[in-house]
Amino acid sequence: MAEADRYVELGCSCGAEWIEDRLEPDATCPWCGLKLSWNKLETSDRMGIAGPGRIDMSPDHFQQILENCSFVETRSSSRRSRYNSTIWTHLFANPQTIWEVTIALTSFKGDEQLRSITFSLRLSGLPVLCTSLMTAEQLVFLLAAIARSMEVGSDERTPLPEGILCGAPLQPLPA
Numbered sequence: 001m002a003e004a005d006r007y008v009e010l011g012c013s014c015g016a017e018w019i020e021d022r023l024e025p026d027a028t029c030p031w032c033g034l035k036l037s038w039n040k041l042e043t044s045d046r047m048g049i050a051g052p053g054r055i056d057m058s059p060d061h062f063q064q065i066l067e068n069c070s071f072v073e074t075r076s077s078s079r080r081s082r083y084n085s086t087i088w089t090h091l092f093a094n095p096q097t098i099w100e101v102t103i104a105l106t107s108f109k110g111d112e113q114l115r116s117i118t119f120s121l122r123l124s125g126l127p128v129l130c131t132s133l134m135t136a137e138q139l140v141f142l143l144a145a146i147a148r149s150m151e152v153g154s155d156e157r158t159p160l161p162e163g164i165l166c167g168a169p170l171q172p173l174p175a
């Protein structure tokens, strides 16, 4: 198998998108756990291959972005699984709202490559956003949008905007 064909982008009917290694015996959805062999996958109407693909961030680059934005690694496990999995959390509370941004990550073991990124946002415990991310641009876009929204109710610069916007002054939101 050519190296270019080895990693493929997959989509599941539950909404997840992620990268899978075709040298593995099967594909497993990171959200709903649906697991299919490559043969079964060809005729499945619940999971499909979108094409060759890779997440355009190394685990180190990803970690650097999150650390800049004051995310904390809250859980990490690599036992009993073919993949490393890590959860990063950013919490911020103002008098009106508790913001909880969680990013769940899986990566290929022994291969400096990300497999899936699941981004979710809760406001005061209420889930408001959950999506798979495939690029650094999507990650930064979402973090910047949330950073701006956080600043609306805050008099002071908070850690997430500080990290994602590199201390640059924010454009005021339209009233």
Ligand SMILES: [Zn+2]
Pocket: 012, 013, 014, 015, 016, 029, 030, 031, 032, 033, 034
């Ligand atoms: Zn799924």
